[in-house]
Amino acid sequence: MEKLTKKQLLLLASLIFGMFFGAGNLIFPAHLGQLAGEHWLSAGIGFLISATLIPLSALIALSQTRSQGIFDIAKPVAGWYGILFLILCHLALGPMFATPRTAALGYQFSFESLVPKRYDQLGLFLFSAAFFGLAYYFSTRETNLLKIIGKLLNPAFLIILFAIFAIAFIHPFGTLQHIPADQAYGHGSTIKGFLEGYNTMDALAALAFGVTIIRTIRLLGIKKEKAIASQTIKAGSLSMLLTAGIYLGIIALGAMSLAKFPLSDNGGIALTQIIRYYFGQPGMIVMGGLTILAVFTTAMGLIASFAQDFSAHFSILSYKGWLRLTTLLSFLTANFGLDAIIAWTMPFLMLLYPLAMALIIPGLFAPLFKHDRVIYRLSTAFAALPAIFDAIGALPIQTTLTKNLTAGYHQIIPFATQGLGWMIPTTIGLGLAIVLHLFRKHSALETVAE
Known part of the structure; x- marks a missing residue:
């Protein structure tokens, strides 16, 4: 090698x-x-x-x-x-x-x-x-x-x-x-x-x-x-x-x-x-x-x-x-200037980090599920909405609308107030994707057996 x-x-x-x-x-x-x-x-x-x-x-x-x-x-x-x-x-x-x-x-x-x-x-x-x-x-x-x-x-x-x-x-x-x-x-x-x-x-x-x-x-x-x-x-x-x-x-x-x-x-x-x-x-x-x-x-x-x-x-x-x-x-x-750069960095990070995690976690175990696209798609779909809300909440300029949106999000989603609202939805999406992958795999095996 x-x-x-x-x-x-x-x-x-x-x-x-x-x-x-x-x-x-x-x-x-x-x-x-x-x-x-x-x-x-x-x-x-x-x-x-x-x-x-x-x-x-x-x-x-x-x-x-x-x-x-x-x-x-x-x-x-x-x-x-x-x-x-x-x-x-x-x-x-x-x-x-x-x-x-x-x-x-x-x-x-x-x-x-x-x-x-x-x-x-x-x-x-x-x-x-x-x-x-x-x-x-x-x-x-x-x-x-x-x-x-x-x-x-x-x-x-x-x-x-x-x-x-x-x-x-x-x-x-x-x-x-x-x-x-x-x-x-x-x-x-x-x-x-x-x-x-x-x-x-x-x-x-x-x-x-x-x-x-x-x-x-x-x-x-x-x-x-x-x-x-x-x-x-x-x-x-x-x-x-x-x-x-x-x-x-x-x-x-x-x-x-x-x-x-x-x-x-x-x-x-x-x-x-x-x-x-x-x-x-x-x-x-x-x-x-x-x-x-x-x-x-x-x-x-x-x-x-x-x-x-x-x-x-x-x-x-x-x-x-x-x-x-x-x-x-x-x-x-x-x-x-540094202050302006840092002020607008956090909203982008709060948007992109959950989306990145929705790719990284499936990527770690990709050989186990034969790189099935459904794993990436569902984990990303479930991470996207919390990521958008986290980004809105981190904006340096807040309006009544953005405050109301994030307030509702923080009340509904666990860990959202800590900036980790993506964790539970992404885990759910990943779990559903794995179940769907296994179901399709089992159905395919049954079809071959018949």
């Missing part, structure tokens, strides 16, 4: 980690740790489920279904749905939210403090222009991704991060017991941690990055579909194991920091305070370097996967043509 060498496997795992782990993956767990306080571990478990286990499940589902990317895993619902889901996911991960967020975060935690407030917009414009210009340049050749992210940028990022961990845990702020938690985390901290993991967008990113990971494995000489699936699972597991360890470390740091600092408005402030405490003012250079490395590798992965998927399904433009378009649009969106 074809397989990667140990060195190649580690490089691929490094590439996957580098594409997934952006600045949001630094700041969200830091803020979660502060909010959760003494409940940091239970909140952290919830965060790990949505931010590492589900993305890994998505990679496994892609492998189990032999899918090349988003379109292939959604296609069993219907061809038009596969195209629609591909477009929506890549818009959210691409020029609308995730990719612009990389530049906005990179600027906020590196150069923003050095630029006078009146020139803030100009500073963001110049930074994002240089940022996306370099991301485009290094992504024009697909072979560059493994070399630049896997061999260079990601190892540099990990060295800086582990140096911070080493110093922080040798000289901790305090213990992890009896730390006051935010009132909202006094009960149900695991669910709140789970929902906080949505913000990383990694479950969607896993579906989008599938095309990049599979193409990279092919470039390394693996051609057989079964071998590609096996190597994807191995490298993905290594990457997510590393990610989970880092998340728990950052969450613990965030919780311990409450011994020295008050609850911050966001994880970026919390992380900045932690690094400044241990490294002084020079630590801001460390923070800037850490953030830029994190966001740059993710930006490269996002624009490359966008261009790879769109060039495969919409031949009106080549890979480089789509790469130019998503890079330009991401640059324009980044200049609306």
Whole structure:
């Protein structure tokens, strides 16, 4: 059987980690740790489920279904749905939210403090222009991704991060017991941690990055579909194991920091305070370097996967043509500012995550039901309505109509108030689909016997 060498496997795992782990993956767990306080571990478990286990499940589902990317895993619902889901996911991960967020975060935690407030917009414009210009340049050749992210940028990022961990845990702020938690985390901290993991967008990113990971494995000489699936699972597991360890470390740091600092408005402030405490003012250079490395590798992965998927399904433009378009649009969106980007991200996530789960869960067990389309169709149909209501409820602008709609939805559907209204309907849809599949299978066997 074809397989990667140990060195190649580690490089691929490094590439996957580098594409997934952006600045949001630094700041969200830091803020979660502060909010959760003494409940940091239970909140952290919830965060790990949505931010590492589900993305890994998505990679496994892609492998189990032999899918090349988003379109292939959604296609069993219907061809038009596969195209629609591909477009929506890549818009959210691409020029609308995730990719612009990389530049906005990179600027906020590196150069923003050095630029006078009146020139803030100009500073963001110049930074994002240089940022996306370099991301485009290094992504024009697909072979560059493994070399630049896997061999260079990601190892540099990990060295800086582990140096911070080493110093922080040798000289901790305090213990992890009896730390006051935010009132909202006094009960149900695991669910709140789970929902906080949505913000990383990694479950969607896993579906989008599938095309990049599979193409990279092919470039390394693996051609057989079964071998590609096996190597994807191995490298993905290594990457997510590393990610989970880092998340728990950052969450613990965030919780311990409450011994020295008050609850911050966001994880970026919390992380900045932690690094400044241990490294002084020079630590801001460390923070800037850490953030830029994190966001740059993710930006490269996002624009490359966008261009790879769109060039495969919409031949009106080549890979480089789509790469130019998503890079330009991401640059324009980044200049609306981080607050505006984040405000409109959550509604899209609340819509797309349930739809993604309705594909990922059946995909994990696809060989057991012979890839029967009815499984995907019913699970997606039952997930769609709660997803739409969750998206409406997360809109930053609410009207009387939207409030009334979501109020009724919250009263009727279990867990809807926690943002998990999709779970029960999707489970019911999946159960009905399995029953229907087994019934049709049994009927077919009886027909053959007669």
